[in-house]
Amino acid sequence: MNARQRSKRKIFGLSLPQAGLLAAFGVAAFALMGLGGALMIRDSLVGDSLPTLQPTSLLRVAANLAPGPTPFPTAPGGGSGWLGFISDRDGNFEIYVASLDNFATVNLSTDPSWDADPAWAPGLQKIxxxxxxxxNFDIWLMNLNGSGQFNLTRSPANDRFPVWSPDGTRIAFQSDYNGNSDIVVVKIFDGVQTNLTNSPTNEFGPAWSPDGSRIAFTSIGSAGGEAFAVNADGSGLVNLTNTLADDLFSAWSPDGSRLTFESDRDGNRELYVAAPDSGGGFGLINLTKDEADDTFSAWSPDGTRIAFTSFRDGNQEIYVMNKDGSEQRRLTDNPAGDWSPSWSPDGQRIAFQSNRDGNQEVYLIRPDGSGxxxxxxNPADDLIYGWQP
Structure with missing residues (x-):
């Protein structure tokens, strides 16, 4: 794809082709896929020109983005007092938050439909x-107490997995309006959407760089998967991995100087780190170097450590290592599966997913393995999504 040849669309009054949603059952399913081979993104795909957002629609966007009420207290030392998750405890999947102070849970979405993929807005009292x-799936916004729910994308396609830019002015998400999964960015205050990928392959897992200038993502075609990065305006597309292996799930270091990803280039899934402009491996380091599969990397807020999931004990367990791969240490020890670690903003806790109680639950543990x-x-299934910034 020529990165300058990208499509823009507006969010109201669209007439876009309906297409099947790329099956996405969480990163666990993708991590276990045997994809094999290489991926090429095709050039010379130019998107259609689409209708202009009307002034009345702009006013509606602005009105619904006005600061909303905040029912959640901020934890001492930095807003790590609430964790977002989805649960089917009310008969369908809804968006909940849980308090770390008193373990209370609140159903925010309260709708009979399927509500999922919650993402906290940095600097804006929105989810x-x-x-x-x-x-069909659209990207919605709501206040932190669940009020003011508003359909932002209003597309006949399926839009999933929103991720906020660091400054809270844009959201990257996955959309299948072209018949496959593409990475799209929407500007919150004027509604303009830009398709960053617009290719015949499937792109997923957008991750903003800490300065908001770039987005990393995974692209999977018939031959396999690669990790890419692109400027937030769609220019400067770089294949970060460019191998015959499967390279998936990029995660930025807090200072933006490194990206971790998982790859099977050594015969099993390992965690690697590379410079975001490596274009095929400059500065590439295998961090885990273990015969078992290692997946789901998550950087600590201070950038000194990486939490991850490993199968080296015969099942999925949560591990922590230094950013250079040294001092790898197991935090969990249970015959069930523990995976998908997520650091609290103050670095004092790690949330993770576990089925040790016979159903999906969200657990917390300290980085030293205590607590x-x-x-x-709850006897229902609860699936982790993210911390209050």
Whole structure:
């Protein structure tokens, strides 16, 4: 794809082709896929010109983005007092938050449809999420107490997995309006959307660089997967991995100087780190160097450590290592599966997913392995999504 040849669309009054949503059952499913081979993104794909957003629609966007009420207290030392998750405890998947102070849970979405993929807005009292309440999945916004729910994308396609830019002015998400999964960015205050990828392959997992200038993502075609990075305006596309292996799930270091990703280039899934402009491996380091599969990397807020999931003990367990791969240490020890670690903003806790109680629950543990706690503790399935910034 020529990165300068990208499509722009507006969010109201669209007439875009309906297409099947790329099956996405969480990163765990992708991590276990045997994809093999290389990926090429095709050139010379130019998107159509689409209708202009009307002034009345702009006013509606602005009105719904006005600061909303904040029901959640901020934890001492930095807003790590609330954790977002989805749960089917009310008969369908809804968006919840859980308090780390008293373990109370609040259902924010309260709708009979499927609501998922919550993402906290940095610097804005909003949560983005995906909902199929209008017949297909769109990106919605709501206040932190669940009020003011508003359909932002209003597309006949399926839009999923929103991720906020660091300054809270844009959201990257996945959309299938071209018949496959593409990475799209929407500007919150004027509604303009830009398709960053616009290719025949499937792109997923957008991750903003800490300065908001670039987005890393994974691209999977019939031959395999690669990790890419692109400027937030769609220019400067770089294949970061460019191998015959499967390279998936990029995560930025807090200072933006490095990206971790998982790859099977050594015969099993390992965690690697590279410079974001490596274009095929400059400065590439295998961090885990273990015969078992290692997946789901998550940087600590101070950039000194990386939490990850490993199968080296015969099942999925949570590990922590230094950013150079040294001092790898297991935090969990249970015959069930523990995966998908996520650091609290103050670095004092790691949330993770576990089925040790016979269903999906969200657990907390400290980086030294102490303080294990079942946060959700409900017979329904609870799936982790993210911390309050």
């Amino acid at each position: 983005a999420f995906a909902s199929n309440r209008d017949g 294990l706690l079942n946060l959700t503790n």
